[in-house]
Amino acid sequence: MNNSGTMTVTAPTECEIVLTRVFDAPRRLVFDAWTKPELLRRWFGPHGYQLVVCDVDLRVGGTWRYVLCRPDGTEIHLHGVHREIAAPERLTRTEANDYCDAEAGEESLTTIVLVERDNRTTLTSTMRYPSKQIRDAMINFGAESGIAESYDRLTEVLAALVRTVAQ
Numbered sequence: 031m032n033n034s035g036t037m038t039v040t041a042p043t044e045c046e047i048v049l050t051r052v053f054d055a056p057r058r059l060v061f062d063a064w065t066k067p068e069l070l071r072r073w074f075g076p077h078g079y080q081l082v083v084c085d086v087d088l089r090v091g092g093t094w095r096y097v098l099c100r101p102d103g104t105e106i107h108l109h110g111v112h113r114e115i116a117a118p119e120r121l122t123r124t125e126a127n128d129y130c131d132a133e134a135g136e137e138s139l140t141t142i143v144l145v146e147r148d149n150r151t152t153l154t155s156t157m158r159y160p161s162k163q164i165r166d167a168m169i170n171f172g173a174e175s176g177i178a179e180s181y182d183r184l185t186e187v188l189a190a191l192v193r194t195v196a197q
Contacts, residue, residue, distance in 0.1 A: 037178045044162040047169065049155045051181050055188035057146040059195070060153060061118035063184055064142060069191075073183040074098070076176040079106075090115055094123065110137065119144050125157075136160050138168075153181075 037051040053060055063069045067084040074081045075098045082105075083097035090112055098106040107128045114122035122141040139158045144151050159165040 037174075037181055039174055041165070041169075045159050045165050047157045047159075047165060047173075049153075049157075049174075049177060049181075051153050053151045053153060053185060053188050054149075055151055055192050056149055057144040057151040058118045059188055059191050060144050060151045060184075061121070063187060063191070064121060065117075069187060070096075073187045074180055075183075076179040077183065088112065088115060113139070114141075136164055138164070 037049055040048045040050075042048055063073065065086060065088050067086050070084050070086070071081045074084070074096065078101040080099045081096055082099045083095060085093070085095045087093050092112045093109065094112065095109040096107075098108070100106065109126055110124040112121070112123045114120060120141065120143050122139065124137045125140055126137045136159070138160070141156045141158075143154045143156075145154075146152075157165075157168075159168065
């Protein structure tokens with residue numbers, strides 16, 4: 031599966047990356063897909079990766095933890111704390127990971143905003159890093175292509191959910 035090319039990426043400041051993508055689904059379903067472990071397991075991660083641990087305590091101050099298993103069997107650990115939850119339009123959380131050496135021990139802050147219009151949802155994810163060096167390391171690591179593949183997988187999950195709701 032390849033990136034469909036529908037995600038836009040900008041770097042509005044030296045410490046941020048902003049990703050935008052439109053999904054053919056109501057924002058409630060998109061929000062659920064970002065916050066419910068049973069849905070996250072179906073799409074989170076690039077093609078061939080499997081989300082083997084998905085813990086979500088969806089409350090302000092609650093933690094989240096994911097473990098992705100790569101096709102070669104190595105694991106990627108991600109974790110953070112929910113800072114703001116305004117369902118179904120906004121989610122802000124910290125993130126730390128073990129896959130990018132430049133980010134080891136550092137936390138980024140991600141804000142996801144969902145805007146619905148005509149039963150389509152525009153997702154804007156703003157990732158703010160502690161420094162330009164860390165932001166650039168994430169770009170050079172290939173985070174954009176991995177996220178684009180995840181969003182392609184999310185599109186498939188949302189299409190199935192929309193079909194189920196329509197029945």
